[in-house]
Amino acid sequence: xxxALQVVVTGLAAGGVYGIVAIGHSLVFQLTGTVYxxxxxxxxxxxxxxxxVAAGTGPITQTNVSSSRYLLALCVGVLVxxxxxxxxxxxxxxxxxxxxxxxxxxxxTLALAFAIHAxxxxxxxxxxxxxxxxxxxxxxxxxxxxxxxGASFSVRALYVAAVAFALAGLVxxxxxRTRTGRGLQAxxxxxxxxxxxxxxxxxxxxxxxxxxxxxxxVAAVVGAPSAPVSGQTGTLLGVKGLAxxxxxxxxxxxxxxxxxxxxxxxxxxxATVHLSGFELGPAYSQVLPLAAVLVLLAWRPPAEALEDVE
Amino acid sequence: MSAITTxxxxxxxxxxxxxxxxxxxxxxxxxxAGLAALVPFVVPSSVRLDxxxxxxxxxxxxxxxxFAVGIGGMPSIAQGAFVGVGxxxxxxxxxxxxxxxxxxxxxxxxxxxxxxxxxxxxxxxxAVYVAAATWITTWLFALGLDAFPTVSGGSRGLVVxxxxxxTIHYELALALVAAAMLAHRTLAxxxxxxxxxxxxxRPAAAAALxxxxxxxxxxxxAGAAAAGGLAGGVAVQLLGVADPSSYGPSLSFQLLxxxxxxxxxxxxxPVVGVLVFAGLSLAADLLGGITGSETGRFGPMLAALLLLxxxxxxGEGIVAAVSSRLRLDRRRSEVGAAESSLxxxxxxxxxxxxxxGGLVALDAFELEIRPGRMLALIGPNGSGKTTALRLLxxxxxxxxxxxxxxxxxxTAEPTAQRVRRGLVRTIQSNALFPALTALEHATVxxxxxxxxxxxxxxxxTPKARxxxxxxRARALAALRVVGLEERADExxxxxxxxxxxxxxxxxxxxxxxxxxxxxxxxxxxxPQDLDRLAGxxxxxxxxxxxxxxxxxxxxxxRAVADEVVVLDAGKRLATGTPDEVAANPAVRxxxxxxxxx
Numbered sequence: 001x002x003x004a005l006q007v008v009v010t011g012l013a014a015g016g017v018y019g020i021v022a023i024g025h026s027l028v029f030q031l032t033g034t035v036y037x038x039x040x041x042x043x044x045x046x047x048x049x050x051x052x053v054a055a056g057t058g059p060i061t062q063t064n065v066s067s068s069r070y071l072l073a074l075c076v077g078v079l080v081x082x083x084x085x086x087x088x089x090x091x092x093x094x095x096x097x098x099x100x101x102x103x104x105x106x107x108x109t110l111a112l113a114f115a116i117h118a119x120x121x122x123x124x125x126x127x128x129x130x131x132x133x134x135x136x137x138x139x140x141x142x143x144x145x146x147x148x149x150g151a152s153f154s155v156r157a158l159y160v161a162a163v164a165f166a167l168a169g170l171v172x173x174x175x176x177r178t179r180t181g182r183g184l185q186a187x188x189x190x191x192x193x194x195x196x197x198x199x200x201x202x203x204x205x206x207x208x209x210x211x212x213x214x215x216x217x218v219a220a221v222v223g224a225p226s227a228p229v230s231g232q233t234g235t236l237l238g239v240k241g242l243a244x245x246x247x248x249x250x251x252x253x254x255x256x257x258x259x260x261x262x263x264x265x266x267x268x269x270x271a272t273v274h275l276s277g278f279e280l281g282p283a284y285s286q287v288l289p290l291a292a293v294l295v296l297l298a299w300r301p302p303a304e305a306l307e308d309v310e
Numbered sequence: 311m312s313a314i315t316t317x318x319x320x321x322x323x324x325x326x327x328x329x330x331x332x333x334x335x336x337x338x339x340x341x342x343a344g345l346a347a348l349v350p351f352v353v354p355s356s357v358r359l360d361x362x363x364x365x366x367x368x369x370x371x372x373x374x375x376x377f378a379v380g381i382g383g384m385p386s387i388a389q390g391a392f393v394g395v396g397x398x399x400x401x402x403x404x405x406x407x408x409x410x411x412x413x414x415x416x417x418x419x420x421x422x423x424x425x426x427x428x429x430x431x432x433x434x435x436x437a438v439y440v441a442a443a444t445w446i447t448t449w450l451f452a453l454g455l456d457a458f459p460t461v462s463g464g465s466r467g468l469v470v471x472x473x474x475x476x477t478i479h480y481e482l483a484l485a486l487v488a489a490a491m492l493a494h495r496t497l498a499x500x501x502x503x504x505x506x507x508x509x510x511x512r513p514a515a516a517a518a519l520x521x522x523x524x525x526x527x528x529x530x531x532a533g534a535a536a537a538g539g540l541a542g543g544v545a546v547q548l549l550g551v552a553d554p555s556s557y558g559p560s561l562s563f564q565l566l567x568x569x570x571x572x573x574x575x576x577x578x579x580p581v582v583g584v585l586v587f588a589g590l591s592l593a594a595d596l597l598g599g600i601t602g603s604e605t606g607r608f609g610p611m612l613a614a615l616l617l618l619x620x621x622x623x624x625g626e627g628i629v630a631a632v633s634s635r636l637r638l639d640r641r642r643s644e645v646g647a648a649e650s651s652l653x654x655x656x657x658x659x660x661x662x663x664x665x666x667g668g669l670v671a672l673d674a675f676e677l678e679i680r681p682g683r684m685l686a687l688i689g690p691n692g693s694g695k696t697t698a699l700r701l702l703x704x705x706x707x708x709x710x711x712x713x714x715x716x717x718x719x720x721t722a723e724p725t726a727q728r729v730r731r732g733l734v735r736t737i738q739s740n741a742l743f744p745a746l747t748a749l750e751h752a753t754v755x756x757x758x759x760x761x762x763x764x765x766x767x768x769x770x771t772p773k774a775r776x777x778x779x780x781x782r783a784r785a786l787a788a789l790r791v792v793g794l795e796e797r798a799d800e801x802x803x804x805x806x807x808x809x810x811x812x813x814x815x816x817x818x819x820x821x822x823x824x825x826x827x828x829x830x831x832x833x834x835x836x837p838q839d840l841d842r843l844a845g846x847x848x849x850x851x852x853x854x855x856x857x858x859x860x861x862x863x864x865x866x867x868r869a870v871a872d873e874v875v876v877l878d879a880g881k882r883l884a885t886g887t888p889d890e891v892a893a894n895p896a897v898r899x900x901x902x903x904x905x906x907x
Contacts, residue, residue: 035442037387092618102437104621106385107570110563111614111621118611235559239449246442283457290450297443298431305439307513307523 005151007268013157013223015264016164019257020219021241022248023171024212029250030188031205034093034105038113039213040238041120042085046217047131047224047234048120050077054132057124065132074221078214085210088112093209113235121231128228131221135159160223167219168257175253184208216241243293249302263289320772327775335633339578343488350477359476360548365588366483367545372568372580373490374537379566380574381498382530383510385437388428388444389538389565391451392421394557396539398461401468401552410473414543421539422532429531433524448562455554467553470546479548486544487581490537493768494577500767501757501781506530508743508754515741515814518703520729520758520821529764538565560610567613571620573627575745582628587613652853654681655716655732655824662701662711664694671697673880675711677858679825684847684857686867686888689877690900695860696738698877699827702858703735704728715825729758732824736814739833742802748813749798752785755820788820792846808839812846825856832863844869868892876900 021039028036036042054065054073092112096104137156138144145152175181183204186194195201220237244259271285280288297305350359375389396417403413428447432440455462462468474482497503509516509523516523546552564587572583590612620627662675672694679685687695700706702713704725712721715733723731743751760781766774789795792812794805802810811831818826828847835843840863847870851857861867867874867888874891876884878900884891891897 029438033438035438035445037441037445096621101621103379103385103570103574106387106437106441107566107617108621110387110566111617114560114563114610115614118614236449239446242442243446246439246446286453286457287450290446290453294428294431294443294446294450297439301431301434305435307434307436 003151003272005148006153007272008265009153009157009161011265011268012161012261013154013164013226013264014267015261016161016168016257017216017219017223017237017260018240018244018263019260020164020167020171021216021237022244022256022260023168023253024216025242025245026248026250026253026256027175027184027208027212029245031184031208032093032097034097034109035242036093036209036212037106037109037238037242038088038092038116039216039241040235041113041116042081042088042213042234043217043220043237044120044231044234045084045116046077046081046213047220047229048124048231049080050074050217050221051129051131051224051229052123053077065134067134070132070134074218077217077221081214081217082207082210084116085213086206089206089209094206113238117231117235120234124231128230131224131229133225154226156226160226163222164219164261167215168253171215172253172257180204180207240290243290247293247296249304263293266292323772323775324770327770339491343484346484347481350480359480363476363479363483363548364545365584366480366487367541367548368565368568368588369581369584370483370486370490371538371541372565372572372584373487373494373577374534374541375565376569376572376574376577376580377494377497377537378530378534379569380576380579381494381503381510382506382527382534383437384432384440384527384531385566386432386444386531386534387441387559387562387566388447388451389534390557390559390561390563391448392424392535392538393542393545393561393565394451394455394552394554395421395424395535396542397546397552397557398455398468398542398554399539400543401463401470401546404470404473404547405468410547414540414547417543417546418536418540421542422536424539425532425535426528428535429528433527433531444562445559448559452554452558455557462554463552465555467551467555468546469551472550473547476548479544482544486540491577491581496768496770497764498575498577500764500778501753501760502526502529502764502767504746504750504754505757507746508751511743511745512741515737515743516754517725518705518729518735518737518741519755519817520726520734521754522726526764533764563610564613567617571616571627573629573631576627576629576633579627579629586628587616590616652850652855653824654854654856656680657702657733657825657856657858658714659698659702660712660714662698662708662713664697664701664706664708670880672701672708674882675701675877675880676882677702677875679856679858681824681856682851682854683872684851684859684870686871686874687858687860687877688862688867688874688891689883692879693877693900694880695877696829697880699735699829699858699860703733703827705735729821729823732822733827734818734821734823734825735827736818736829736831738829741814742810744802747799747801748789748794748805748816749782749785751802751813751817752788752820753781755788755817756781756784756822758821784822785820788816791819791849792816793842806836806839808835808843811835811843815846815850819850823855825858826850828857828859828861830860830862832861832866840866840869864892 021043024039025036028034028039050073053076054070092108093105096108137159140146140155144155146155175184183194183199186197186199187201187204191201216237220234240263241260244263245256248255248259266289267285270280270288271282273280371389371393375386378384378386399420400413400417403416404410428444432443435443505516505521506526509521513523568583568587569580570583571586572581573579591609594612657679659675659677662672663670664672675698677685687698689695701708704723708721712719714720715728715731720728720731720733746754760777762774762777786795786798789798792815794809794812794816797805797809802813805813811834815828815831831843831847832840844866847857847859859871871888874886874888875882876891876897883900884894884897886894
């Protein structure tokens with residue numbers, strides 16, 4: 001029981017972030033029929049831009065950044081994400097979609113991903129960086145850990161999970177209730193029709209590409225202080241978010257978020273579970289959940305994944 | 311016949327085949343390979359032969375990937391993982407004392423098994439899903455190596471004693487690249503490769519011709535993985551270490567870049583791509599040496615920029631761009647002996663019902679066609695004509711009723727099985743493969759009854775070559791029947807509307823059908839070409855085929871049909887000769903509305 005609570009909190013903290021990324025992948029797929037392979041590195045770009053503005057490239061401790069500078073940094077990070085995400089769509093996705101070249105956009109989005117990755121790693125060449133944490137969680141409980149009914153869990157993890165859920169709620173609200181969100185839904189349902197009735201497709205789609213990255217970057221920044229970050233952090237988030245989105249066939253936001261959360265829970269469970277002396281351990285936590293998604297995909301392929309035979 | 315005579319004859323035939331397919335480009339390739347083989351003996355020792363050999367091994371993996379992407383239509387981002395499987399496997403085996411070649415081969419086999427595992431998931435997928443699933447695969451492999459140091463050797467990697475001198479590795483790499491390119495080229499132009507290309511270009515049309523796309527793609531995917539594994543398995547013996555960090559997504563990406571930059575559809579493309587990339591990296595290193603900056607990180611960046619440049623400029627790759635300018639690749643098919651014989655069968659539909667949700671698309675549909683007869687199915691839009699064809703061809707299953715071919719119940723059989731039995735359909739539109747010539751279209755159809763697989767084709771065994779000749783003869787015969795023999799080397803875009811429809815008929819004919827189902831053969835044909843079309847259809851009927859044609863053009867129907875069935879709202883409205891049906895008041899009402907009466 002005590003272990004279960006700990007697994008749930010850690011799992012939801014990681015899974016919440018995967019869920020936000022999965023929402024981004026789903027949204028992009030529904031809008032354009034493409035998989036945004038650069039989404040992970042775009043998130044990485046947001047995280048490292050925030051780090052750059054907040055603390056520069058030098059070594060820092062978690063606490064020596066003022067909250068005003070941190071907020072400024074987060075805003076710059078989000079802005080960069082929106083600009084690069086939207087620009088990336090205009091430069092590397094749209095031209096190939098118009099040409100009908102699938103291999104073209106796959107190659108081009110991958111190229112964008114590796115280009116962003118190379119930029120991040122040339123500015124931040126060390127293998128891991130500490131991320132500043134403006135909220136002093138370590139002062140709560142015992143060095144940041146609370147004990148509840150015999151279970152000890154990190155307050156910071158609880159906070160990350162809560163922020164992720166809030167962001168997911170915000171996105172779901174925006175998609176369903178705002179004018180922009182309904183415009184996006186219209187494009188998803190019928191692109192030509194949306195154009196005819198005056199939905200500004202030309203700028204809504206790039207905006208969605210940018211926002212998908214930005215919202216995910218916020219979640220990633222909030223989660224970043226929990227562990228050292230590296231150039232691979234964002235890319236991996238992108239991969240896991242994609243796996244979650246694939247598992248629910250690029251479905252609606254709450255499905256994608258739930259799949260991401262479940263992926264995180266699965267990872268946490270695999271990492272800690274003991275079954276009558278049999279222990280999988282952390283090594284398997286990185287591998288088994290992703291493999292499970294691939295097996296699921298092979299076993300029950302969604303109809304829209306299969307090639308059209310008529 | 312003694313074994314010696316047989317062998318001698320087989321060799322003579324092989325030599326003749328080789329002479330026939332020999333081109334200027336082949337001379338260039340042989341000369342290039344010969345010069346490249348001399349490199350270790352003429353260049354100064356300052357040239358890094360081991361670096362060249364490593365580039366060569368990378369090219370082998372790239373050629374394999376090129377086949378999966380360019381011919382198989384599967385944009386895989388997991389080739390780096392298969393290279394890694396081969397490398398890790400070979401490193402373990404060499405470490406425990408296996409001989410070098412055996413270790414490399416087992417590495418290739420392990421990668422092939424991995425390829426089958428991933429392939430089972432992805433071969434039926436659309437390109438988007440192939441990319442997504444292989445991207446996750448390549449990460450899964452990288453994370454797995456990271457998580458299990460006992461398998462991967464941890465951050466130090468698996469260190470093995472290097473086997474063989476750089477010169478040996480260089481010559482081996484060269485030989486493997488040549489073998490991979492030859493295999494790519496042979497397969498791409500074989501029945502196997504043409505069917506794969508057809509399926510990548512128009513999945514529905516290939517399926518209608520009975521192509522078993524998933525099985526062929528699985529072979530292509532596993533073959534590509536094996537090429538990657540072999541490359542990894544030999545490279546590890548050159549480098550002396552299997553470093554897990556080098557088999558990550560970045561390698562998969564660089565291999566895909568090489569394939570796309572050089573050109574995915576040709577054998578030479580991936581090799582050129584790898585060479586261009588190696589040259590650029592070298593230039594970057596030199597530049598970095600002069601400016602004193604660290605350049606190792608710029609590899610992926612260079613690859614990204616290079617790829618974006620090539621894709622933006624047009625995306626066919628360097629080799630395709632150059633060869634279309636030089637016209638090196640011009641082929642001219644000689645028209646050889648062609649035989650054709652037609653036999654018919656009878657097709658019967660009994661009480662077929664198909665519902666889509668609440669809509670009854672077809673209700674208690676009955677139909678019978680006999681050999682040597684042509685039946686036209688007509689009716690207003692949405693009356694269920696195409697649904698009827700789909701049910702007969704096996705694209706969709708009926709909710710009730712049965713389809714019988716020569717008294718055999720085929721209702722439960724899939725399309726591919728029915729095509730093998732001789733029940734073949736042409737589809738309404740978009741059924742031509744834009745990048746295949748007319749003869750290649752017919753070859754896709756004619757490949758259906760092939761028995762020998764990809765492996766025999768690569769090895770060019772006498773049986774495989776004999777079969778290839780027979781397939782070609784069937785394809786040519788089909789073109790001759792519809793009168794497109796002279797247009798054998800044309801692409802669909804340079805054919806007229808009527809010729810395009812005739813080519814679709816020819817592809818179907820090449821499968822050796824007994825019953826032909828034609829969906830709107832006159833669509834897109836100019837009015838003055840209708841007589842030509844009608845002539846071909848009559849010839850087929852007189853040859854003994856049973857033909858069902860769905861057609862809007864009344865002139866064509868009156869010219870060719872023995873009997874007409876009129877459908878309205880999923881029900882059979884009238885039956886009779888064209889004249890009887892034309893005079894039927896109920897038919898007129900269905901077409902022109904009640905008021906017209």
